[in-house]
Amino acid sequence: xxxxxxxxxxxxxxxxxxxxxxxxxxxxxxxxxxxxxxxxxxxxxxxxxxxxxxxxxxxxxxxxxxxxxxxxxxxxxxxxxxxxxxxxxxxxxxxxxxxxxxxxxxxxxxxxxxxxxxxxxxxxxxxxxxxxxxxxxxxxxxxxxxxxxxxxxxxxxxxxxxxxxxxxxxxxxxxxxxxxxxxxxxxxxxxxxxxxxxxxxxxxxxxxxxxxxxxxxxxxxxxxxxxxxxxxxxxxxxxxxxxxxxxxxxxxxxxxxxxxxxxxxxxxxxxxxxxxxxxxxxxxxxxxxxxxxxxxxxxxxxxxxxxxxxxxxxxxxxxxxxxxxxxxxxxxxxxxxxxxxxxxxxxxxxxxxxxxxxxxxxxxxxxxxxxxxxxxxxxxxxxxxxxxxxxxxxxxxxxxxxxxxxxxxxxxxxxxxxxxxxxxxxxxxxxxxxxxxxxxxxxxxxxxxxxxxxxxxxxxxxxxxxxxxxxxxxxxxxxxxxxxxxxxxxxxxxxxxxxxxxxxxxxxxxxxxxxxxxxxxxxxxxxxxxxxxx
Amino acid sequence: xxxxxxxxxxxxxxxxxxxxxxxxxxxxxxxxxxxxxxxxxxxxxxxxxxxxxxxxxxxxxxxxxxxxxxxxxxxxxxxxxxxxxxxxxxxxxxxxxxxxxxxxxxxxxxxxxxxxxxxxxxxxxxxxxxxxxxxxxxxxxxxxxxxxxxxxxxxxxxxxxxxxxxxxxxxxxxxxxxxxxxxxxxxxxxxxxxxxxxxxxxxxxxxxxxxxxxxxxxxxxxxxxxxxxxxxxxxxxxxxxxxxxxxxxxxxxxxxxxxxxxxxxxxxxxxxxxxxxxxxxxxxxxxxxxxxxxxxxxxxxxxxxxxxxxxxxxxxxxxxxxxxxxxxxxxxxxxxxxxxxxxxxxxxxxxxxxxxxxxxxxxxxxxxxxxxxxxxxxxxxxxxxxxxxxxx
Numbered sequence: 001x002x003x004x005x006x007x008x009x010x011x012x013x014x015x016x017x018x019x020x021x022x023x024x025x026x027x028x029x030x031x032x033x034x035x036x037x038x039x040x041x042x043x044x045x046x047x048x049x050x051x052x053x054x055x056x057x058x059x060x061x062x063x064x065x066x067x068x069x070x071x072x073x074x075x076x077x078x079x080x081x082x083x084x085x086x087x088x089x090x091x092x093x094x095x096x097x098x099x100x101x102x103x104x105x106x107x108x109x110x111x112x113x114x115x116x117x118x119x120x121x122x123x124x125x126x127x128x129x130x131x132x133x134x135x136x137x138x139x140x141x142x143x144x145x146x147x148x149x150x151x152x153x154x155x156x157x158x159x160x161x162x163x164x165x166x167x168x169x170x171x172x173x174x175x176x177x178x179x180x181x182x183x184x185x186x187x188x189x190x191x192x193x194x195x196x197x198x199x200x201x202x203x204x205x206x207x208x209x210x211x212x213x214x215x216x217x218x219x220x221x222x223x224x225x226x227x228x229x230x231x232x233x234x235x236x237x238x239x240x241x242x243x244x245x246x247x248x249x250x251x252x253x254x255x256x257x258x259x260x261x262x263x264x265x266x267x268x269x270x271x272x273x274x275x276x277x278x279x280x281x282x283x284x285x286x287x288x289x290x291x292x293x294x295x296x297x298x299x300x301x302x303x304x305x306x307x308x309x310x311x312x313x314x315x316x317x318x319x320x321x322x323x324x325x326x327x328x329x330x331x332x333x334x335x336x337x338x339x340x341x342x343x344x345x346x347x348x349x350x351x352x353x354x355x356x357x358x359x360x361x362x363x364x365x366x367x368x369x370x371x372x373x374x375x376x377x378x379x380x381x382x383x384x385x386x387x388x389x390x391x392x393x394x395x396x397x398x399x400x401x402x403x404x405x406x407x408x409x410x411x412x413x414x415x416x417x418x419x420x421x422x423x424x425x426x427x428x429x430x431x432x433x434x435x436x437x438x439x440x441x442x443x444x445x446x447x448x449x450x451x452x453x454x455x456x457x458x459x460x461x462x463x464x465x466x467x468x469x470x471x472x473x474x475x476x477x478x479x480x481x482x483x484x485x486x487x488x489x490x491x492x493x494x495x496x497x498x499x500x501x502x503x504x505x506x507x508x509x510x511x512x513x514x515x516x517x518x519x520x521x522x523x524x525x526x527x528x529x530x531x532x533x534x
Numbered sequence: 535x536x537x538x539x540x541x542x543x544x545x546x547x548x549x550x551x552x553x554x555x556x557x558x559x560x561x562x563x564x565x566x567x568x569x570x571x572x573x574x575x576x577x578x579x580x581x582x583x584x585x586x587x588x589x590x591x592x593x594x595x596x597x598x599x600x601x602x603x604x605x606x607x608x609x610x611x612x613x614x615x616x617x618x619x620x621x622x623x624x625x626x627x628x629x630x631x632x633x634x635x636x637x638x639x640x641x642x643x644x645x646x647x648x649x650x651x652x653x654x655x656x657x658x659x660x661x662x663x664x665x666x667x668x669x670x671x672x673x674x675x676x677x678x679x680x681x682x683x684x685x686x687x688x689x690x691x692x693x694x695x696x697x698x699x700x701x702x703x704x705x706x707x708x709x710x711x712x713x714x715x716x717x718x719x720x721x722x723x724x725x726x727x728x729x730x731x732x733x734x735x736x737x738x739x740x741x742x743x744x745x746x747x748x749x750x751x752x753x754x755x756x757x758x759x760x761x762x763x764x765x766x767x768x769x770x771x772x773x774x775x776x777x778x779x780x781x782x783x784x785x786x787x788x789x790x791x792x793x794x795x796x797x798x799x800x801x802x803x804x805x806x807x808x809x810x811x812x813x814x815x816x817x818x819x820x821x822x823x824x825x826x827x828x829x830x831x832x833x834x835x836x837x838x839x840x841x842x843x844x845x846x847x848x849x850x851x852x853x854x855x856x857x858x859x860x861x862x863x864x865x866x867x868x869x870x871x872x873x874x875x876x877x878x879x880x881x882x883x884x885x886x887x888x889x890x891x892x893x894x895x896x897x898x899x900x901x902x903x904x905x906x907x908x909x910x911x912x913x914x915x916x917x918x919x920x921x922x923x924x925x926x
Contacts, residue, residue, distance in 0.1 A: 009918035012759070013798040018816055113816070120760055120802045120844065121813040122922035130816060140816055286811045393789075405688070408789060411619045419618075419695060434581060437588065437687035440789065445767040447838055476839040477814060484766060484792075485833035488823035489816075496820050500781045502796040504759070504871070509851030512645045513600040513900045520850040520905050522916040530641055 011505035013123040019491040020128065020140045024050035024104065026344055027129055027143035029111045029281065031055075034317025035149035036094035037334035041341035042147075043101040045350045050141065051103050052131060054110035054480065056084035056180070065446055066480060067278070068153050068175060071168025072253060073268065075182040081108070081134075084180060091179045109133040113477030114146060114285035116310050127312045130478065137486045145312055145344040148282055149337060152296075152318040155274030155372065156450035157191065158380045158387040158397070161247025162269075166254030170200035170272040177207040185268035189257050190214045190236070191244065192375070193221035193228070195324035197272020201231050204270070211236040212266050215259065217243045217378040222366040224324055243378045244269065273375045274368075275327070276453055277319045280479040283472065286310055291468035293368040294361045295321025297453070298472045304357065305347075306340035314340045323361040332358050369460070369467030376457035389458070390451040392444020399439055400455060401462050406440045421462050429463040432456060432473035442473050445481055546705060548731030549575035551888055552723050554710050554746060555739035556580075558587035558686070559873045561693035561704075562881025563736055563888075565616075568700035570889055575732075576697070577725060579709040583690025585740055585812075586843035587874060591763065591783040591795055592689075593776075594875035595626055595681025597645040599853075600896045604879035606651070606680050612878055617699065618692035621685035621788050626678040627656070627664055629779035629828060636674050639779065643676065652679040665777050667769070669830030675779065683776045683785040686874055693877075710739075713749055718862045720750065734888050738867040741804060741846040747866060752858045754866060755906055756846045757919045758804045761871075762817045763795035763843075764825070766835040780828040782821070792832060794825050801921045804844060814840040845871035848906075849913050855883055855901045857891070866903065 008014040026042040028035045031053035039051040054067065058081075061067075062074045077083055088107060089095055098105050113130035117123075126142040154169025161167070166185060170192075176183035187210045190201045201211045214221075214236050221228055221238065232238060239259065247269070248256040256265045276297045283289055287308035289298045299321040306314040317333040318326070326332040335358035342355040380389060386396040393406065403419045405411040424430045432455050435441060441455055442448035456470045463469075478487070503509070508516060511529045551567050553560045556578025567574040576582075594609050596602050612620050630636035643653045654677040661675040662668050694704055705727065713735070714722035720735040737746050744756035768790030775786040784794030797820055804810060818840040826833045848854055848870045855867050865887050869880055883893045910916055 007918050009801065009920075011798060012918070013800045013817075014918070014922065016798055113818075115813070115815055117922075118813070119810045120804055120842075121800065121811075121815060122802070123800050124815065128816060130819075138819060140819075286813050405619050406789065409619050409621065423695065423698070431581060434691075438691060445836065445838055476841055477818065478837055478840065481767065481836035481838050482822075483834050483836050484822045484826040487819050487837055488826055489819045492820060492823065496797070500797050500820075500824070502778070502781050502783045504799055504847065504851060506847075506851035509870070509872075510598045510641075512598045512648065513897070514648075516850075516852070516900050518900075518905060519908060521908055522849070522910050522913050 010499045011501045016495050017493045018124065018128070018140060019489050019493065020142050022141040023143065024048050024141065025144045025348055026341065027141065027146040028149060029146065030149035030151055030317070031092065031095060031107070032149060032151050032317060033330040034333035034337040036092060036098060038147045038149060038316060038337035038341040039098050039103045040094065040101060041338040042345060043098070043103045045342065045345035045352045047345055047348060047350060049103045050106065051098055052106045052109040052111055054108070056081065056088055056108060058134065065450060067449070068172035069156060069169035069271065069450055070172045070176065072165030073168055073184045074176055075184040077182045078180060087180045106133065110480045111281060112480045112482055114281055114313060116285065116312050118286065118310065132480065132482055132486070137490065138482055139490060144348055145314065147314045147316055147337065147340050147344065148319055149317040150278040150281055150319045152275045152322055153278050153449060154271050155276050155453040157271050157273050157375060158389045158454060159244045159383050160385045160387050161249065162387055163391050164247050164249045164254050165252065166267050167247070167269040168271065170197055170270050171275060173268065173270050174200050174203045177204055177209065186210060187212050187266045188268035188270050189264050189266040190270045190272050192216065192271070192273035193223045194272055194275065195223045195227060196275035196327050198223045198227035198231050199327055200270060200272055201236060202227070202234060205234040212264050213237040213239050215242055215244065216240045217375055218371070222371060245384065274372050274453060275322055277321055279319055280475040282308060282313070282315055282319065283475040284477045284479050285313055287313055289472055292321060293468065294323060294364045296323065296368065305343035306336065314344060316340045321361065324365060326361070372453065373457045373461050373467055376454055377461055380454060380458065381461070389454050390441040390444060392446050393440040395439050395441040397458055400435060400441050400458055403435070403438050405438070421459070429465045429470045430459055431471050432459060435459065436473060447475070447479065448473055546727050546730065548722065549573045549703065550732065551734045551736060552577060552730055552732040553736040553738060554723065555737065556582040556694070556704060556706065557585060557738065557740050557873070558583060558690050558693065558877040559867050559869055559880055560736065560738035561690060561697060562877040563738060563867065563884035564702050565693050565697040565700070566881045566885035567888060568697050568702035570885055572889065574702045575730065576702070576704045577708050577710060577723060577730065578704065578706045581706055582694045582704060583687065586845050587690050588687050589763065589841055589843045590686050590874045591793065592683040592686050592785055592874060593681070593783055594622070594683055595678060596872065596876050597642055597649065597651065599876060600898060600900060601876050601879035601883060603649060604882065604895050605876050608878035609682065609684070616692040616696040618695055620689040620692055622682060623775050623788065624682040625774060626681045626776035627661065627675055627774055628678070629661055629665065629668060629675045629777065630673045631671050631780050631827060632673050635780065639676060646678065646680065653677065664774060666772055667829035667831040671827065671830065681776065685787065710746060715750070718860065720861065720864055734863040734865070736865045736867065736884060736888060738884070741844050743846060743866065743868045750861065750864065752866065754854060754868065754903060755849050755909060755913065756868065757801060757914050758844050758846050759799040759801050760812065760842050760844055761795060761799045762814050762821065762840060763793060764818050764821050764837050764840045766792040766832070767838050769832055769835055780824050782824050782828055792825060792829065792835060794821060796824065797821055801919050802844065803921050812842045812844055814842045847871050849909055849917070853880070853901045854903050855880060855887065855898055856903045857887055858903050
């Protein structure tokens with residue numbers, strides 16, 4: 001029987017105990033400047049702190065452009081875990097300080113999900129984080145407060161050949177060059193004149209790369225003038241009103257980019273058209289997000305204590321919003337982190353002085369929504385040869401806008417009925433999640449990291465609405481791909497197996513209709529009937 | 535507004551039949567009504583197929599149901615009838631990893647054969663021949679020469695478009711706030727977009743159905759639960775995608791992803807929160823464990839998403855498809871959490887209840903609301919159907 005009468009529903013989650021391997025009062029996700037500052041502040045105030053960071057990510061993961069768009073340009077050294085770990089420790093002296101303060105630092109550890117009880121979820125014993133590392137596999141830890149400091153990634157941008165090795169995100173390029181010395185490339189062409197693109201160009205130059213050119217589709221650059229001067233002084237040509245029309249390549253990847261008017265030899269094409277807050281974990285955790293152009297995209301809605309709508313989860317650093325002055329000065333992210341950690345500590349009853357919140361960004365220096373749409377129009381819509389926007393599922397812009405069923409279905413309706421975005425029955429702009437269900441754009445193994453913002457812009461262009469009118473394509477845990485076998489719980493409580501049913505295990509649900517009573521009462525369940533489980 | 539097929543909100547008109555609920559059941563019913571020449575309007579609080587209708591296992595093999603024979607007749611025709619792809623694929627292999635599972639699954643054999651459908655018993659070796667991702671742990675299996683699976687997302691959209699092609703209308707983002715009645719008749723549906731007149735009302739609003747019925751004084755006992763699924767990256771296609779067992783429902787999609795669910799559900803209190811969150815939980819791990827057991831050679835396949843859906847359940851878990859006492863022009867429909875696969879047949883049954891007052895192709899007597907006439911008032915507590923907060 002499934003239901004003890006008057007007791008609990010044995011087939012439900014009631015009484016199922018999750019196996020939890022560790023607890024921290026403060027869990028910090030991401031050990032960049034913001035995450036490190038949060039961990040140090042929290043530990044300094046007496047909290048037990050666990051600091052996890054997925055870097056260095058395994059070579060295979062990098063090869064699939066997770067979490068950043070590495071574009072096949074991670075050098076052989078990234079196969080060497082020890083060397084990578086050393087490079088990471090060398091690049092962030094704060095990590096040693098964190099160890100010294102008693103912070104439990106877990107590098108090479110991805111956080112693939114954050115879970116807290118709330119509306120429609122109430123069975124977990126505590127807020128939980130799903131972690132994974134190569135040595136321990138997949139496991140859960142509990143926490144009182146979590147500070148998410150997952151940083152940023154780069155908006156993808158389709159053009160013919162953008163799947164070629166060497167086309168990569170600006171954040172990924174700088175990560176490989178600056179932290180690991182593992183960027184395989186010598187000569188870069190940068191797309192976009194955002195502050196983040198220009199800073200990446202300067203970083204790459206500082207690490208010995210030549211920056212041949214910075215390409216901008218707009219008639220004039222949008223980034224700060226002083227950065228433009230520095231980039232120019234570093235030898236990069238500024239090419240405006242142009243975009244990449246084609247890639248020349250050999251077996252090793254990119255050898256040149258072609259604009260409408262010239263061919264630029266290079267082995268790296270660095271996408272800097274939009275640095276995007278990395279909100280995957282926050283969205284999957286159910287934190288409310290909103291589009292804020294001054295913060296570069298969808299960001300968590302935060303209260304005065306840096307708390308998201310899920311009160312036990314805070315957000316700091318680039319994942320809470322990035323803007324030119326913040327990109328130029330890590331001190332802002334660090335100040336956000338110290339403020340958030342101090343708030344967390346106070347909430348958890350720790351003494352200590354309050355820390356002032358750093359100032360919010362001023363108005364956006366340029367129309368970020370229009371800028372991203374213009375890039376997508378110039379590069380994707382006007383591209384020859386219809387490049388895939390979603391590389392994983394091989395979906396073109398036209399297929400997205402025409403809601404074409406995926407090619408594997410080989411679908412041809414008898415009367416050639418076509419459906420387009422206009423036919424989605426809705427009012428206002430179409431929802432990217434609806435688009436992805438029909439076209440599969442964004443449903444592949446990179447989990448939409450390279451196509452999400454492009455699709456947002458495509459839909460905004462087609463519906464003739466501002467970029468911020470198009471909802472975010474939702475993220476789901478696990479926000480890092482996890483192998484089935486590795487994802488299995490290490491110590492599953494026996495109750496799961498003893499009471500597992502494919503569906504609800506109700507005593508009458510699957511009784512064949514010719515054998516079921518004419519009347520239903522709970523008391524009537526005293527008569528057992530054989531029923532197939534669905 | 536752009537991207538809009540509809541007239542401006544101030545001119546939305548009612549219809550001969552208004553269907554409240556743009557899930558798979560309501561859309562199918564509306565499509566069948568439109569096929570029968572009825573002027574029909576679907577009113578949906580959000581987007582069509584956004585809830586459990588679009589996020590289920592896609593199975594089409596409900597041999598316990600009075601609608602089973604019609605379900606089986608219709609699915610192979612649906613792509614053609616709708617004019618849009620559903621990704622329907624026939625047949626199923628169910629794998630038992632131990633004797634206990636085999637005994638449980640064998641009851642399906644009795645049901646199917648009773649209705650003239652064929653199921654073959656399979657030895658472990660035969661299972662492995664049919665299912666390349668299965669492993670040495672197979673105990674035995676069954677091959678269903680019926681049933682199968684379809685793509686829920688694509689199917690709900692297909693219903694909506696096919697409905698439109700026949701002149702039916704769908705009003706999204708429009709919540710129902712009440713009803714206008716005259717005597718034993720529902721004469722209009724009150725919405726945020728105004729009053730929509732109707733000659734007949736169909737309530738097929740999933741978890742909201744009970745609350746809406748109550749506005750008309752009809753007691754439809756329902757409790758809502760949350761259930762979870764996972765999906766992996768795409769793998770090479772197996773000869774047959776409809777493979778489940780080991781306490782799981784689901785399939786390999788035509789794209790190659792493994793999509794499976796099963797295991798414990800959570801009773802939730804959502805009456806006040808339509809459109810609220812549908813959070814998944816670490817149950818993903820427990821489901822993953824069982825998928826890796828069911829298909830060991832896919833143990834390396836990586837999970838790329840997990841999700842949850844909210845499902846309404848009647849006290850016995852069986853549908854209510856009925857025209858309740860006291861109203862001349864009201865039809866109620868809840869499929870009690872098992873609505874996707876049955877939708878071609880349930881929609882047709884609802885259409886016939888509306889247009890003819892009775893279903894011509896199936897005996898719906900076991901789906902009547904009156905079977906709960908003597909249900910204990912505290913039935914939910916007696917069955918343990920309570921949220922964690924309520925139980926403690």
